[in-house]
Amino acid sequence: xxxxxxxxxxxxxxxxxxxxxxxxxxxxxxxxxxxxxxxxxxxxxxxxxxxxxxxxxxxxxxxxxxxxxxxxxxxxxxxxxxxxxxxxxxxxxxxxxxxxxxxxxxxxxxxxxxxxxxxxxxxxxxxxxxxxxxxxxxxxxxxxxxxxxxxxxxxxxxxxxxxxxxxxxxxxxxxxxxxxxxxxxxxxxxxxxxxxxxxxxxxxxxxxxxxxxxxxxxxxxxxxxxxxxxxxxxxxxxxxxxxxxxxxxxxxxx
Amino acid sequence: xxxxxxxxxxxxxxxxxxxxxxxxxxxxxxxxxxxxxxxxxxxxxxxxxxxxxxxxxxxxxxxxxxxxxxxxxxxxxxxxxxxxxxxxxxxxxxxxxxxxxxxxxxxxxxxxxxxxxxxxxxxxxxxxxxxxxxxxxxxxxxxxxxxxxxxxxxxxxxxxxxxxxxxxxxxxxxxxxxxxxxxxxxxxxxxxxxxxxxxxxxxxxxxxxxxxxxxx
Numbered sequence: 001x002x003x004x005x006x007x008x009x010x011x012x013x014x015x016x017x018x019x020x021x022x023x024x025x026x027x028x029x030x031x032x033x034x035x036x037x038x039x040x041x042x043x044x045x046x047x048x049x050x051x052x053x054x055x056x057x058x059x060x061x062x063x064x065x066x067x068x069x070x071x072x073x074x075x076x077x078x079x080x081x082x083x084x085x086x087x088x089x090x091x092x093x094x095x096x097x098x099x100x101x102x103x104x105x106x107x108x109x110x111x112x113x114x115x116x117x118x119x120x121x122x123x124x125x126x127x128x129x130x131x132x133x134x135x136x137x138x139x140x141x142x143x144x145x146x147x148x149x150x151x152x153x154x155x156x157x158x159x160x161x162x163x164x165x166x167x168x169x170x171x172x173x174x175x176x177x178x179x180x181x182x183x184x185x186x187x188x189x190x191x192x193x194x195x196x197x198x199x200x201x202x203x204x205x206x207x208x209x210x211x212x213x214x215x216x217x218x219x220x221x222x223x224x225x226x227x228x229x230x231x232x233x234x235x236x237x238x239x240x241x242x243x244x245x246x247x248x249x250x251x252x253x254x
Numbered sequence: 255x256x257x258x259x260x261x262x263x264x265x266x267x268x269x270x271x272x273x274x275x276x277x278x279x280x281x282x283x284x285x286x287x288x289x290x291x292x293x294x295x296x297x298x299x300x301x302x303x304x305x306x307x308x309x310x311x312x313x314x315x316x317x318x319x320x321x322x323x324x325x326x327x328x329x330x331x332x333x334x335x336x337x338x339x340x341x342x343x344x345x346x347x348x349x350x351x352x353x354x355x356x357x358x359x360x361x362x363x364x365x366x367x368x369x370x371x372x373x374x375x376x377x378x379x380x381x382x383x384x385x386x387x388x389x390x391x392x393x394x395x396x397x398x399x400x401x402x403x404x405x406x407x408x409x410x411x412x413x414x415x416x417x418x419x420x421x422x423x424x425x426x427x428x429x430x431x432x433x434x435x436x437x438x439x440x441x442x443x444x445x446x447x448x449x450x451x452x453x454x455x456x457x458x459x460x461x462x463x464x465x466x467x468x469x470x
Contacts, residue, residue: 210325237327239464249327251256 005032006070007171007201008053008090013067015048015057022048026067026227028220030171035193035202037216037233039209041253044222046205050173053203054090055083072170088115091164095176097156099148099163104131104140107148107159111167126166133199134162135192154185158192165200172196174204178211190215209249213237221245259324263333266316270337270344273309274388276302277344280351281384281447285377287358288440296355306348313341329461336461340391343450347384350443357436367430370419370437373444376412379405380444383451387458394462399455403469409448416441 008030015023023045030036030053038046048057055076057063069076076086088111100107108127117123127144131137136158140151148159157177164172174193178186193202193215206212212219213233220230221242229236229245240246247253280299287295317334320326326334383405390398420434420441452470459467 209327213327238331240328246328250330251259 004029006030007032008203009068009070010053011068011070013049013052013065013069015045015052015066016064017060018062021225023052023225028227028230030201030203031218032201033197033199034217035197035204035215036218036220037212038203038205038220038222039207039212039248040222040228041248042207045225046222047175049222049227050175050203050205051092053171053173054087054092055081056087056092058083088167089169090171090173091167091169093157093160093164093172093174093177096180097153097160099151099156099159101147101149103145104148104151104159105144107163108166111163115167130162130166131159133165133196134158135188135195136162152185154181154188157181157185157189161189161192161196169200171201171203174202176205176207179207186211209237221248223248259320259326259330262316262320263326263330266313266320266337267333269309269313269316270340271388271392273306273313273341273344274384274391276305276309277347277351278381278384278388280306280348281377281381284351284354284358285374285381287355288377289374291358291361291363293359296358299355300352300359303348303352306345310341310345313337317341329464332461332464336457339457340454343454346450347447350447353443354440357440361433361436365433367423367427367433370416372412372416372419373437373441376409376416376441376444379409379412380448380451383409383448387451387454390455390458396459396462399458402452402455406448406452406470409445413441413445 006029010026010028010030013023013026014021026049038050040046051057052065052067052069053076057065065077067077071086071090074081100110102110105127108130109123112123112126117126128137128141131140136155139155140159148156151159157180161172161174161177178189181189190211193204196202197217204212204216216233218231219233219236221228221236221240221244223244229240229242231241235241236245237249240249280302283295284299286292287299317338320334321331324330383402386398387402390396417438420438424431424434449470456467456469459465
């Protein structure tokens with residue numbers, strides 16, 4: 001059997017918001033160049049977990065994480081980890097499209113420029129490449145200097161994905177990227193995710209179980225801060241091991 | 255919406271049970287007609303063919319609707335897929351029962367050729383198998399169907415015995431060829447019914463455990 005390559009290994013992750021423990025002893029391995037979906041009822045900790053993967057939770061004052069998260073042979077949570085570098089290598093896309101109130105071009109060029117890229121030709125190339133990878137280039141190539149705010153919701157979301165791709169990450173985290181979009185825009189993002197896994201590892205949080213079943217290779221089911229079951233998506237949706245998982249995916253919860 | 259889905263799935267499951275009982279009734283009556291030579295019973299079975307068709311179409315439509323509207327997963331999905339397959343197998347059993355009844359009607363009476371008792375025994379075995387698989391579906395008790403393969407082997411053995419027997423009679427008296435051809439066909443229909451019961455058993459195992467087994 002071919003040995004699986006892991007993009008990220010999460011070992012015994014515990015997380016507290018102040019006094020309240022929100023995540024309990026989570027261990028999972030995110031496989032490289034695959035799409036991993038996290039599902040579970042609201043408040044189960046999916047978003048909290050995905051936000052640990054690039055230390056976005058650092059921005060929350062009272063949030064405390066105790067974990068070993070191995071990414072590129074380094075522990076993301078070690079005291080000497082370079083958070084800026086981690087967030088460049090592990091990009092994130094949020095539920096609501098959040099483009100900068102700038103031109104389409106600037107939205108993409110902003111990241112690489114912050115990381116020191118000054119040459120215009122190089123930036124032009126990055127902008128084109130990123131927009132192409134996010135399946136947006138054809139729709140916006142004639143109006144790159146127009147404001148990103150004028151794009152539709154679905155286009156804005158793909159712009160955000162392009163923006164994440166511009167800094168050449170290894171992994172992209174998506175926190176319900178389609179929940180604010182209409183069905184057509186959703187289909188486009190789903191197709192895009194399928195394309196992206198050729199070059200990137202994708203972790204997606206979704207409330208839409210059919211979406212998880214469609215686009216992901218691996219699925220984790222979370223409940224009350226615990227990872228109840230993690231495995232191949234097909235297995236999880238056809239014949240899960242845990243009764244709780246089955247109840248949740250069949251909609252027989254509570 | 256879950257409530258409605260659960261209700262509708264429950265109804266679908268009970269419709270298949272009704273259909274299964276109709277198939278069983280048809281098979282039972284066709285075997286009765288075989289034993290008693292009662293043409294009126296055979297005619298009743300033939301008339302029930304259309305009822306099987308009504309179930310067939312209705313169950314397929316309802317299953318399709320449930321899949322399209324609720325996108326079921328896990329055991330719910332396995333149940334619906336199993337129901338769709340059972341629908342086909344049960345339809346076949348109903349049609350074979352009708353075919354047996356047609357043969358019974360076509361067999362000339364009192365022509366002096368010995369009738370085959372073993373075909374009645376074969377019919378009873380298949381009927382018992384069908385009865386158990388329906389019970390297993392109703393109760394999800396897999397122990398009822400665990401020896402289906404063996405039971406079907408016995409049915410198959412009987413089938414070949416009947417074929418040989420018929421051929422011997424045919425060679426003995428070529429005038430009996432028409433008569434025994436009916437018996438060969440009926441034996442074949444019963445043998446097919448046994449296979450369909452085995453297929454239903456396989457699907458039931460899949461529905462309940464998620465694992466696939468091979469019986470036949």
